[in-house]
Amino acid sequence: MNRKLSIGAYQFFSIIFLFEMGSATLVGLAAGAMQDAWISVLIALGSGCLIFCIYIKLFEMYPEIPFTKYIQSILGKFTGKILAMIYILYFIYIGARVLRDFEELLVITLYNASSLISIGILLMFLVMYAIFKGFEVFGRACELLFVLTIIITTTIIGFEMIAGLIKIDNLRPVLEVGWKKILMETYPLAVTFPFGEMVVFTMLLPNLKKPDYAWKIGIPGLIFVGLVLTLITMLNICVLGANTLQRATYPILTSVSYINIADFIQRLDSVLVVIMVIGGFIKIAVFFFCAVIGAGDLFKIKKADTLTYPIALIMLVCSVWMAPDYLEHYKEGLDIVPYFLHIPLQILIPLVLLVIALIQNKAKTKENAA
Template identity: 40%
Template sequence: MEKVRISSYQLFILVVLFELGTAILFNPGGLAKQDAWIANLLGLAAGLLLFWVYYRLFRYYPDIPLTSYAQKIIGKWLGSIIASLYIVYFLYQSSRILRDIGELLITTLYNQTPLLVLNTFMLFTLLYGAFKGIEVVARVGELCFPIVYLLAISGFLAILLTDIVHLDNLKPILENGGGIILKTVVRSTLNFPFGEMVVFTMLLPYLNKPKKVLHICLGGVLLSGINITITSIINIAVLGVDLFIRSPFPLFNTIRKIELSTFLQRLDVFFILYLIVAGFFKLYLYFYVAVVGAADLFKIKNQTKLVLPLGTLIFFGSITIASNYAEHIKEGISLIPYFIHMPFQVIIPVILLIVAFFKHFKSSK
């Protein structure tokens, strides 16, 4: 692996920015309607439990990423196949996130700009960060983190100071029963965003203090999960249930309703600024672990040689992944959770942990 180290604080920041990423812009849990915040909390609890699986795998193999210890656990041949599939998964997710960012920018601000142009500019930034490495980007995260939270706190206060919050929109609680909430957790809030912590199975060996991994990552997931839950409560209270579930970007619509007197209006720029900062970190981490995984699997010492070809691959993938945004969203709701996220985030890691446990138990005997 690349000879770099990141601090505990930098890892915490990367976890929070990655988890918030694009999740806070959409409406995870929207299937549960006014109970979306409950689905988010249950998804958070399940996500914390799922991260324990990733953590135990890291404890068994603290110096190598998932693409390496998969081969040690289930054998060279089958493990290489699993590692290859994870690389494809990370690249596919990179393409989807790049498409998400481009579509968001077109919808909110650059409605006359072609998607190709926006994705090209984002790609240049991504490639530059990949050439510089995770250590440099982690330092940038230290600078961006206060900006993101200052924007979040400012927006929250601005919403509270205006007469647009109606808590009655959150009632009746559990109107549709608990079944729809559990379905929402399995279909949405577990894998987006909490199950995406599988990305950090490729990054944890970079930490300079491995003993702090569990507390740092659980703290980061918990903080981001609380923020997502609060955001869903605010969106429902401001927009109402119908507009919340129909809006592709409910937070954007909520921010547009903020009007303080005649001098504080049109705060869309804060939304765009957050989108670019947090969205970039999520895109970067997915892409970077794909590069790391490919370099590890194919024994390439200089992983920067893979940055340009893999970057070109996700760029064309982001353009061709769907013919329009409606098709892109439909795939993300109906197909991705069951056929892509569930195997790579839950099923394969659990199987790897079970096999690793018995192998270590047998060797200790």
């Protein structure tokens, strides 16, 4: 794990796509905007790209070191280490939240007799195995899983069209809820989840084969997955209608469960669960990996692999204990996490760090000129 990683262009694109799709497909993004939810997702995509530009600018100023290390260069060792530790805990916590999402999904849909902890143990063993095999192997697996996800998603959309489930009229009237409601659904919820979670990629950008992949692959990758999420949101509205979309626990599963072609092609929601778990696995693994390398660097541990077991245990226990039930877990994700964690750690602190770094660089340039 400590050897120099090298992430290629296609691998980087695939990881971004699967990471962003991850748990974003589980919930109805901006469902409060009713049939205008897709507009909120599009606006959130634009804002997410601007936020990612902040991360890239920081990376360009410190291309050789991860986020948790150049924080210390910008703010000084004492303050920088405290903030780096906060980000490591943040990665662990958000990884645990994603793990809880998929524990709940599998228990509700496929494994009703299983417990959350048993599902969580299996998922964490899978993530640990992927990390132990090395991030290069993980990246190559993402290439294959990306193709598989695209094929199955396209096939399911085709079946929805053949089954005559898509009713364009459900998207009308446009802007019925007004711009105020659309923007309220966009900020901060749809921006911070899933687009703002790209903050974790500040740990991976130094490992790109070519630094310019951050602009050439990162931004197009983010735009592509944002458009796919917009399309999925529109399809969910077309199939379910705005009212059902708002009430459904897992809108995409509900819409896919309606597919019935000649009483032969049906129950495709089970297939979709597999694809969704793949995205969840990738997302948990990225958060887990970045927490491990961040902690290893912060505490000067020569073999960061030794941190795999304790961090995996913390993430697993946290996923089960963070909320007594799914409703409480969902409520925390809407009312607490975006305001107290996402906004400061995804937007405010990186923006402040960029401003300080630019001022420091300008001061150094004047000193050298003098």
